[in-house]
Amino acid sequence: MVRGPPKLYVDDECNFVDPQVLENVLTTKFDTFAELDVCELRKARSRANAFETIRNGIFMNRAAMKMANIDAITDFMFTSLDYDSVHKRDGPYYFADVCAGPGGFTEYILWRKNWCYKGFGFTLRGEHDFKLQESTCVSSDSFHPFYGPNGDGNIYNLENIQHFKRIILEHTQGVGVHFVMSDGGFSVEGNENLQEVLSKQIYTCQCLMALEILRPHGYFVTKMFDLFTSFSVGLIYLMHLCFNAIAIVKPNTSRPANSERYFICKDFKNTHQSSEIRRYLEFVVQDMWHAQPEDSDNDILELIPLDILLRDTRFSKYMHDSNTSIAERQIIGLQKLKFFCHNPELVEVHQETCRLKCLNLWRIPDRKRAAIQNVTASDIASSISQPAFMLTQPKEISVTTFDSVIDEMNDWRFVPLCSSKPSNFCHIFVGMSNSKVSKLVGNKWVKVKNMHLNRGTVLYGEIVKEKCISMRDGIETEKLSLHVIDALRLGDVSLADLSFEERAKSISIFCEAINFEVDGDVRIRPKEARCLQDLYTKNIIEYKQETREYNAVGAKNSNEYYSVNAILFLKVNSHQSFNSTYVLRSVVNINEHDTTHVSCKLIDVIKKVRSLNKK
Missing domain, CATH: 3.40.50.12760 (Rossmann fold)
Structure with missing residues (x-):
């Protein structure tokens, strides 16, 4: 390194340029x-x-x-x-x-x-x-x-x-x-x-x-x-x-x-x-x-x-x-x-x-810059073919009706839900202009605060309170996350003609791309849909005796988890589009201490899945 008084001119810098050209320029x-x-x-x-x-x-x-x-x-x-x-x-x-x-x-x-x-x-x-x-x-x-x-x-x-x-x-x-x-x-x-x-x-x-x-x-x-x-x-x-x-x-x-x-x-x-x-x-x-x-x-x-x-x-x-x-x-x-x-x-x-x-x-189109357009949730919904399917509620099943709905092991996937019978957090979400987001509640669009999705996005997901344990001091905090279950459109990219596995792959990339772990913002996570066999071969859902509730590990790491109150079943065989998978979805509410017909014990659901595998 060479030091000295700062240069006030460059006309003597001829080592890496033709001297006459330097003088001329x-x-x-x-x-x-x-x-x-x-x-x-x-x-x-x-x-x-x-x-x-x-x-x-x-x-x-x-x-x-x-x-x-x-x-x-x-x-x-x-x-x-x-x-x-x-x-x-x-x-x-x-x-x-x-x-x-x-x-x-x-x-x-x-x-x-x-x-x-x-x-x-x-x-x-x-x-x-x-x-x-x-x-x-x-x-x-x-x-x-x-x-x-x-x-x-x-x-x-x-x-x-x-x-x-x-x-x-x-x-x-x-x-x-x-x-x-x-x-x-x-x-x-x-x-x-x-x-x-x-x-x-x-x-x-x-x-x-x-x-x-x-x-x-x-x-x-x-x-x-x-x-x-x-x-x-x-x-x-x-x-x-x-x-x-x-x-x-x-x-x-x-x-x-x-x-x-x-x-x-x-x-x-x-x-x-x-x-x-x-x-x-x-x-x-x-x-x-x-x-x-x-x-x-x-x-x-x-x-x-x-x-x-x-x-x-x-x-x-x-x-x-x-x-x-x-x-x-x-x-x-x-x-x-x-x-x-x-x-x-x-x-x-x-x-x-x-x-x-x-x-x-x-490879740039010969067009002028377009005017800013205010795209609403209704605009996006109206661009979907036969949007009435989005109003379909999941079919609620119990132990007695399980076999009549979940009939083929390889045709279905499951995801744990935080939602319960009285509290539903699963909705259709759409991304609008300026990264604003709305969710479909009943037949009305309701704005969602502190969430960002690409304009044009249409997805099905669940808002979950994830409990996060700090690796530094062990302190537990809660963070809101959107768990994306399935998607019809991610920004301008249509998934309508893709298989469920292909949609899941795109969802994983999309969630990673738009999630920045910024304080105050709702985090975006893919909710992995697993094969039914995992329900009894892996500890996807665990019962915590001290809290008397079921938990599932969050999408990020083992230091994050959320309460599980239901299991959602999705029909995902090769014949199913987003629309049909959404319409045919079924849910089992699980509660270890509720003996009414609306809830099942997890062990009973597992028994039903095991018996299905033996057919």
């Missing part, structure tokens, strides 16, 4: 921005840039279209994880969006992949916060923002980075996210030639964040600007050592007259060297965070000795060629912008052709 930038005001430049840009009319399309801002462009450049590697043999899993796939309010990058990802991807956000609170609720093309329930222990979302603070890392690891089984996106930047009006120097802290923090939270073989994309200084090139070099492949690209959606570019890293190497680099960058970030004005002569100028960077000829050549090529394009873009300023009648004639070709290549 700095001079052209200074002359253009000094001569023309912002309003003139904006008007000229709308006419001069061949790709300007692509704009935001169906999305809420241009950042979403940039991510679409970057995804296409990389052969859709960010949205094709489910086709990648290295990453392929049952899902969901995890990503992080950092320094990226109002959320255009995430909007694109969720538009492409819906709830099959689960996102974690980190950005500054306030004016530049996430605003995904304003999106008209996605439901953002599988994305949640976090802001660090101080609640400010400041990535410069290492404490915030480490806090976000802990959240990520808790939600990803300790493995990390599949990819990280970051798009941090700030206005440098009047200091365009120093943008790189002024941005080095955010460069470093975003790169460190990726190293902290990526899983092995993960991807990273981040916005950068000029990369002339030894500091910037040294940071790129360190990241290059942590990944099997890197690239620096200037997408078409990035305006040609600015210095913006994107640094893309593929196939994270979770090695000892990567860990050492991560610890080194932690030190650098902490040093920058605690720097004082009186330390101005102690600025970090180089992360890696210059001779090491130059010694790696393949890397240094790549940086030289990349910087020179992007700078040459920027010079042309600036000159064209200036020329169009002085000639207001000129218009780039290829704008429409470029727009249509790009949308086609990026």
Whole structure:
């Protein structure tokens, strides 16, 4: 590491760019921005840039279209994880969006992949916060923002980075996210030639964040600007050592007259060297965070000795060629912008052709952003074929009527219910606009507080009070959870033609994607429907003598459980759709101390299932 007075100019940084090109780009930038005001430049840009009319399309801002462009450049590697043999899993796939309010990058990802991807956000609170609720093309329930222990979302603070890392690891089984996106930047009006120097802290923090939270073989994309200084090139070099492949690209959606570019890293190497680099960058970030004005002569100028960077000829050549090529394009873009300023009648004639070709290549529909629609529970219900089936109540069976209903062992599954004869917590739930939820009670829709489901979702579930025992201090608390039993539609994805097993698999992914364990929110859990044999071969339902009640283990872990008052039986053979499984469902109320006809002892139900297995 080399320290010294902070750089006030970059015109001597010629190690990784052609010297004449560097001089030309700095001079052209200074002359253009000094001569023309912002309003003139904006008007000229709308006419001069061949790709300007692509704009935001169906999305809420241009950042979403940039991510679409970057995804296409990389052969859709960010949205094709489910086709990648290295990453392929049952899902969901995890990503992080950092320094990226109002959320255009995430909007694109969720538009492409819906709830099959689960996102974690980190950005500054306030004016530049996430605003995904304003999106008209996605439901953002599988994305949640976090802001660090101080609640400010400041990535410069290492404490915030480490806090976000802990959240990520808790939600990803300790493995990390599949990819990280970051798009941090700030206005440098009047200091365009120093943008790189002024941005080095955010460069470093975003790169460190990726190293902290990526899983092995993960991807990273981040916005950068000029990369002339030894500091910037040294940071790129360190990241290059942590990944099997890197690239620096200037997408078409990035305006040609600015210095913006994107640094893309593929196939994270979770090695000892990567860990050492991560610890080194932690030190650098902490040093920058605690720097004082009186330390101005102690600025970090180089992360890696210059001779090491130059010694790696393949890397240094790549940086030289990349910087020179992007700078040459920027010079042309600036000159064209200036020329169009002085000639207001000129218009780039290829704008429409470029727009249509790009949308086609990026697989984006040629439509404008839709108006925000207020979708109600009744709207969703009316879109379902013959919705009257949702009013069907479960058939109540007893020991004497059991055999006449549950007639074939392999045709049925069972789930424990907290609901009882007087207290029913099982309902049809629908997701509406702005993540609002309603449940069907009788023949009326009733709003549910503190629950979030993707717009368009139609599912059958039970609201349960789960008792949670803290692993730290053994204190027991209660948390509300929605146990999803079956589903007709999850967001925009219809399950109508799927088998019960296929629906259950989708439900499991959906619940994992939209559940963030945030205090105050109703948790979302899949309620596993088990084969009838498990009723007597496994301790799914246990009787607690001290509380004189039945309990079942919660979906998360053995430290969570809930009271069981009934058993729901679902007919799930290959002939059953969601509608028929719902209509044919049957329930047995169990109570060890109630001898009336409405309740059965669990042991009697088990005997009936055993006898069914012998047939």
